[in-house]
Amino acid sequence: MIDPVIASRLQFALTTIVHIIFPVMSMGLAPFLVYFTWREVRGGPPVYEQLRRFWTKVFAVSFVVGTVTGIVLEFEFGTNFAAFSAVAGELFGGPLALEGMMAFMLEATFLGVFVFGRERVSDALYFISSVAVGLGTWLSAVWILVANSWMQTPRGYELVERGGREIVTLTDPAAAYLNPRFPYMFVHMQNAAVLSVALFMAGVAAYYVFRHHVWGYPVEGVSFWETTLKIALIALVITAPLQAVHGDLYARHVYETQPQKFAAMEAVWETDSYVPEYIVAFPTNLGDLTDPQAKELFGIGIPGGASWLASGGDPGATITGLNEYDDAPPVAIVFWSFRIMVALGFWFILLGFWGVYRWWRGELYEDDLLHKALMLSSLLGILAVELGWIVTEVGRQPWVIQDVLRTADGVSPGLTGGEATLTLAGFAVVYLGLLSLYTYVIARIIRAGPPKRAELRTSEAAPATPAEGTADD
Amino acid sequence: MTEFRPLLADTLAALPLPEIWFGLVFFILATFLLLDGFDFGVGALFATRADDGEREQLIASIGPFWDGNEVWLVVFGGALFAAFPRVYAALFSRHYLLMFAILGALILRGLAPELYEQRHDEAWQRWWGRAFVVGSVAAPFLLGLFTANWVLGATRTLTLPGVVVGLAVVALTVVDGVAFLRLKTRGDLRADLRRSGRRAVIAYVGLAVASLGVIYATTPAVRPELTSPLALALVALTVLFAVGYAVALERDRHYLAFAATGGLVYGLVALVAALSFPYVDRATGLTIQEGIVSPLSLQILSVGALVLLPLVFGYFVVLYSAFSGPVDPEESY
Numbered sequence: 001m002i003d004p005v006i007a008s009r010l011q012f013a014l015t016t017i018v019h020i021i022f023p024v025m026s027m028g029l030a031p032f033l034v035y036f037t038w039r040e041v042r043g044g045p046p047v048y049e050q051l052r053r054f055w056t057k058v059f060a061v062s063f064v065v066g067t068v069t070g071i072v073l074e075f076e077f078g079t080n081f082a083a084f085s086a087v088a089g090e091l092f093g094g095p096l097a098l099e100g101m102m103a104f105m106l107e108a109t110f111l112g113v114f115v116f117g118r119e120r121v122s123d124a125l126y127f128i129s130s131v132a133v134g135l136g137t138w139l140s141a142v143w144i145l146v147a148n149s150w151m152q153t154p155r156g157y158e159l160v161e162r163g164g165r166e167i168v169t170l171t172d173p174a175a176a177y178l179n180p181r182f183p184y185m186f187v188h189m190q191n192a193a194v195l196s197v198a199l200f201m202a203g204v205a206a207y208y209v210f211r212h213h214v215w216g217y218p219v220e221g222v223s224f225w226e227t228t229l230k231i232a233l234i235a236l237v238i239t240a241p242l243q244a245v246h247g248d249l250y251a252r253h254v255y256e257t258q259p260q261k262f263a264a265m266e267a268v269w270e271t272d273s274y275v276p277e278y279i280v281a282f283p284t285n286l287g288d289l290t291d292p293q294a295k296e297l298f299g300i301g302i303p304g305g306a307s308w309l310a311s312g313g314d315p316g317a318t319i320t321g322l323n324e325y326d327d328a329p330p331v332a333i334v335f336w337s338f339r340i341m342v343a344l345g346f347w348f349i350l351l352g353f354w355g356v357y358r359w360w361r362g363e364l365y366e367d368d369l370l371h372k373a374l375m376l377s378s379l380l381g382i383l384a385v386e387l388g389w390i391v392t393e394v395g396r397q398p399w400v401i402q403d404v405l406r407t408a409d410g411v412s413p414g415l416t417g418g419e420a421t422l423t424l425a426g427f428a429v430v431y432l433g434l435l436s437l438y439t440y441v442i443a444r445i446i447r448a449g450p451p452k453r454a455e456l457r458t459s460e461a462a463p464a465t466p467a468e469g470t471a472d473d
Numbered sequence: 474m475t476e477f478r479p480l481l482a483d484t485l486a487a488l489p490l491p492e493i494w495f496g497l498v499f500f501i502l503a504t505f506l507l508l509d510g511f512d513f514g515v516g517a518l519f520a521t522r523a524d525d526g527e528r529e530q531l532i533a534s535i536g537p538f539w540d541g542n543e544v545w546l547v548v549f550g551g552a553l554f555a556a557f558p559r560v561y562a563a564l565f566s567r568h569y570l571l572m573f574a575i576l577g578a579l580i581l582r583g584l585a586p587e588l589y590e591q592r593h594d595e596a597w598q599r600w601w602g603r604a605f606v607v608g609s610v611a612a613p614f615l616l617g618l619f620t621a622n623w624v625l626g627a628t629r630t631l632t633l634p635g636v637v638v639g640l641a642v643v644a645l646t647v648v649d650g651v652a653f654l655r656l657k658t659r660g661d662l663r664a665d666l667r668r669s670g671r672r673a674v675i676a677y678v679g680l681a682v683a684s685l686g687v688i689y690a691t692t693p694a695v696r697p698e699l700t701s702p703l704a705l706a707l708v709a710l711t712v713l714f715a716v717g718y719a720v721a722l723e724r725d726r727h728y729l730a731f732a733a734t735g736g737l738v739y740g741l742v743a744l745v746a747a748l749s750f751p752y753v754d755r756a757t758g759l760t761i762q763e764g765i766v767s768p769l770s771l772q773i774l775s776v777g778a779l780v781l782l783p784l785v786f787g788y789f790v791v792l793y794s795a796f797s798g799p800v801d802p803e804e805s806y
Contacts, residue, residue, distance in 0.1 A: 061587065067540055068583040072576050074550050078565025079572050085565075089558020090766045094774055097551035100544065101781040108544045109788035112537030117795050125795075132788075163559065169767045412566035423573050430580065437584065441591055 005411045007420035008080040011427055013393075015072050017386055018431045022066030022438075024385055027141060027190060028197025029059045030134030032231070033114075037130040041123040047227050049457065050450040054224075055201075057445045060115045065438050067108070069431075080420070084400055084410030091157055091170045092147055095177065099143035107136025118457070141190060149181035151401045152392070153257050159404075168404065180257060184250040185392075191246065192388065195239040195348060196381030202232035202355070203378020204446055209364075210371035224450045226365065229374075233359060237352035244345050248309065254395075255310040255319070258402060261395035263322045264334040266306045267297060271321040277305020281335065291332075329397040333390065341387040344380055351377060485772045491765040494556040495753060496746065497778065501552055502620070503742035505545035506613075506642070507649065507735055508789075512539040514650015516582060516609020517643070518669060519602065527662050528602065532586045533800045534657040539586075541792060543579070555774050557764040560754040564623055567756065571622075571630045575615045581608030610643055617642030621684075624748050625692050626755030634688045641680035645737060647673035648718065652731040655722075659799050670722045670730070677737070678715045681708075688748075694755070698748045707744045711737060 002010070033055060039048035074096060077085045085092070110132035113121060117129065156176030157168045170176055208225035211217050219225065255262040268275055281299030283291065304315025311317035322328040351373060358364045400407040512535045519531050554561040565572055585605035589598055617639035621627070625634055651670035655663055685708065689699055698704060714736035721730035749755065753764040765771060 064540065064583055064587050067543065068576075068580045071543075071547055071550070071579065074547060074554075075565060075572050075576060077554065078550075078561045079569050080566070082562035082566035085554065085562035086559050089554055089561060090770050093551070093555030093558050093561070093766070094770055094777075097548070097555035097774060098777050098781070100548035100551040101778065101785060104544050104547055105541070105781075105785045105788060108541040109785075109792045112541055112792050113795050116537040121795050125791075163763075170770045170773075173769070173773055412562075412569070414566060415569060419569050423570070426573065426577070430577065434580070434584070437588065441588070444591060 001417035002421045002424065004415040004417050004420040005408050007417065007424045008411050008415065009407065011080060011420070011424045012073075012076055014424070014427055014431060015069065015076065016389070016393075018435060019066065019069040019073055020385060020389060021382055021435075022062045022069060023137070023140070024193045024196050024382055025062035025200075026059055026066055027137045028193035028195070028200075029055055029062070030137045031194060032197065032201075032235070033059060034130045034134045037127050041127050046453060046456050047224055050221075050224050050453075051228065051231075054445070054450040056115060058442060060111070061438065061441050061445070063107075063111060065434065069434070080412055080415065081400075081410045082412035082414075084405060086165065087167045087405055087410070088151075088401060089167075091150065091168050091176055094170075095143045095147040099140055103136050103139035103143060105136075106132050107140065110136065138190065141193075142186065145185045145189060146177050146179075146182055148392075149185045150176055150179050152185075152396060153179045153181040154401055154404055155179045168401075181253065184246065184253050187246050188243070188250050188388070189385075191239050191243050192381070192385050194235060195243055196385055198232045198235035198239060199348065199351075199374075199381040200378050201228055202236060202374045203376075205229035205232060206371040206374035206378075208449075210368060210375070213365040214368045214371065221450060221453065229355075229364070230359065233352065233355040233364075236348065237356045240345070240348040240352045244349060247342070247345060252310060252312055258396070259320045260322065260325050261329070261334070261391075262310060263320060264329045264331045264395050265338040265391060266310075266319065267299075267331050267335045268306065268319050269321045269323050271318065271324060273307060273316050273318045274304045275306040275310075275317075275319045276301030276303050277309060279339075327398045329395050334395045337387040337390040337394070341384050341391065344384040344387075347377070348381070348384075481776070482772060485775055486768070488775075490768075490771050490775055491761045493775075494552070494765065494771065495750070495761045498549065498552050498556060499742050499746040501545060501549045503739050505542070505549055506616075506645075506742060507738040508542035508545060509539065510613065510646040510649040510738060511535070511653035511734075512542055512650075513582070513609045513613045513643075513646040514648070514673075515654060516605050516650075517647050518650050518654065518666070519609070520606040521669065522662070525598075528598075530658055530662065530800060531654070532589060532605075534654060535586070536800075537792065537796050539583075541789065543583070546579075552778075556766060556771065557753050557759075558766060560757075560759055560764045563757050563759075564754055567628060568619060568622060568630055571615060571619055575612065575619060578608050578611035578615055581605075582612055583608075609646075613642045613646045614639040620745060621688075624745050624755065625688065625695060626752070628756050632691075634684065634691055637680060637684045637687050641677060641684050641741075644673055644677035644680050645741065648677055648737065649734045651722075652718070652727070652734040655725075655727045655730060657798075657800050667722050671719060674715050674718050674722075678712065681711060681741070695748050698750070701747070703747050704744060707740050707747065711740045711744075714740060 033052060036048050036052035036055065039045075040052050077092075077096075110129040113125070113129040114133050118126060121129070154168075154176075156170065156172035156174070156179070158171045159166045160169050161167075162169075205225045205228040208219050208222060209229055212219040212222040212225075251262070251265070254265070263269075266275065267278065267281055276299070278297075278299035278301040281297045281301075283297060307317040307319060308315040310319055322331065354370055355364070355374070358367045358370055364370075396402055398406050398408065400410045515531050515535050519528060522528055522531065550561075553564075581604050585601045585608055589601040589605060592598070618630075618632075618635040620642075621635040621638035622630065622632060625632070627635065648670060651666050651673060654666055655670070658666070685699065689696060714733045718730055718733035718737070721727075721733055751760050751762075753759055753761050766774070
């Protein structure tokens with residue numbers, strides 16, 4: 001039997017880490033789908049109908065899996081973190097309810113029209129549906145991040161006695177819901193979703209382009225993949241540098257508002273100025289290698305780097321060390337997750353400029369090294385998102401609401417180790433199956449490729465569909 | 474703005490908001506049961522059809538709808554969390570394993586039709602077809618069990634009234650599924666469904682009466698509510714709607730049959746709410762007044778719901794009118 005607190009935390013970690021993949025796919029695909037639909041209904045080249053139909057399949061599957069794994073998270077606040085729900089529910093429940101009514105409803109109803117309704121509704125309503133679906137996915141993120149950012153920088157509340165327990169009550173809605181962390185989180189997350197999808201699209205397209213042009217196995221309709229690659233590269237070269245810019249602002253905000261988390265990101269134990277930015281760091285005593293809180297570190301660093309980043313230009317800035325606080329998060333997890341995420345971010349920038357440079361030189365379809373790099377990077381955007389969330393959530397420990405409620409005090413009081421272990425094991429099995437099935441279905445969609453030109457409704461070869469026809473497609 | 478805010482706050486303060494939210498939470502639950510209910514019913518009826526073409530038709534009939542319908546459950550959870558956070562916390566953690574069983578059934582029901590459509594070989598479709606049926610029957614059964622335990626204040630998970638109510642809810646989803654499919658299908662399938670509907674509505678009335686008997690016998694705490702004029706009126710209405718449903722089925726009045734289903738579903742949930750009142754969580758003895766959030770949160774929530782729920786109904790009108798009439802199983806993407 002695992003302790004119910006540990007089991008609940010592991011279960012929440014597992015269920016969120018798996019769930020976030022699907023919203024990243026749907027939020028990231030949304031702007032692309034709106035664009036493809038717009039070009040299609042405006043009578044653009046047939047490739048836009050192919051793009052819309054192909055990527056809608058990926059979107060629809062991601063959405064279904066995102067729905068079923070998302071309900072799990074909502075329920076887990078009540079089942080596993082009942083004390084947290086009772087303490088914070090007055091402030092925290094509202095955003096979840098509004099997310100359901102404002103965002104999820106919009107997304108789920110218009111998705112029906114968007115996926116199944118091309119032949120049933122007018123071009124205008126069809127385009128509106130694509131916008132509604134996209135808007136729904138992004139509004140969902142607004143409310144979820146409002147709730148989460150409040151847990152990082154809680155504002156606009158008061159602790160009052162209710163039923164023999166101190167609970168959070170809302171006193172200033174604007175301060176609470178538009179808390180200082182929210183804008184940084186929202187921008188960084190949404191851009192990350194588009195960036196991750198751009199990398200995924202580029203990787204898949206690079207495979208077919210490589211197969212056709214480098215390997216010499218002709219791919220039917222390769223122009224579809226060439227267009228996909230170019231669109232993905234444009235998105236990549238825009239979003240990757242932006243991610244670094246607001247990532248830097250975000251990190252400075254963490255330094256100012258959650259100094260403890262920042263110290264963990266940089267593994268700073270003693271308060272100091274001229275703190276170096278370590279590229280790598282290890283415990284000097286190798287026996288401590290598995291200790292996530294090891295203190296004596298040997299590292300290779302840029303002198304004054306961390307101070308310079310934290311303050312936005314002053315290498316002499318002081319960073320408060322973790323020794324000043326009663327508890328510290330598991331530093332190694334936060335330190336490494338942060339480093340790898342940042343390294344990936346720089347790699348994405350390089351990849352974007354490399355691709356665009358080759359394109360500009362007219363060598364986009366010949367550079368096999370670029371193709372291989374893109375293929376290998378297709379899932380790295382999602383990896384970077386996962387690492388970023390690990391920094392955010394593990395870096396806040398031992399608090400579930402920063403300086404208000406400890407995670408251990410948020411777990412359901414009546415929960416037994418047996419129950420919690422049982423559901424944890426159940427989720428491990430079910431989610432492994434879920435991920436395998438999702439991968440399998442997406443791989444099938446990719447292998448099948450886009451619809452053939454002759455099957456398109458915009459194709460010149462096919463006669464125009466009669467107005468009263470319902471489903472000739 | 475400065476004039477408007479206090480005016481709005483005064484108006485809201487004059488309303489019995491806690492009771493309105495108690496009603497709204499159950500209304501959302503009922504709407505979920507009506508809409509996702511027919512998806513569950515279609516899943517259960519899937520087991521009774523062996524023909525490939527008919528099975529494709531059944532899956533296609535709920536294709537554009539089920540995801541939106543399921544969101545009513547998400548909104549139910551969100552509304553309960555936001556309006557009665559302490560109830561949400563106590564209730565969901567008390568029925569820990571049951572909640573995860575419900576989630577498991579919903580995962581199965583959501584994924585199975587999606588996967589069924591992916592491949593056309595026999596073994597694959599047999600297994601995902603079975604998974605679809607199991608998920609679609611288990612989800613309403615477990616939700617019925619959960620709801621009965623909640624309003625009756627049971628602290629154990631497997632209770633006799635819970636099981637009978639669960640079975641009644643399964644029968645009701647089949648009634649619902651038939652009403653929906655009579656609108657969405659043609660030919661032999663539609664004709665055969667009449668018999669399924671007749672059986673299901675008889676089973677539902679029988680199980681509903683049995684539930685009331687079992688609840689009366691096992692839960693003395695709710696006997697006064699059970700014999701109140703309101704409860705008796707709701708029971709009488711249920712019988713009336715059931716007869717109306719059977720008649721509409723015979724006379725091919727498809728929309729009328731669906732409307733009667735609506736009467737049955739909202740009637741059942743109204744009865745459930747009446748049994749609970751004035752408690753919002755009988756097991757912990759929390760009344761509506763004790764369980765409700767602080768006024769400021771409640772007012773924000775009320776304004777949000779007042780603006781958003783009519784919009785949500787609008788979305789559903791767009792969705793259902795875009796796909797009105799019988800389905801063509803070839804239709805997708």
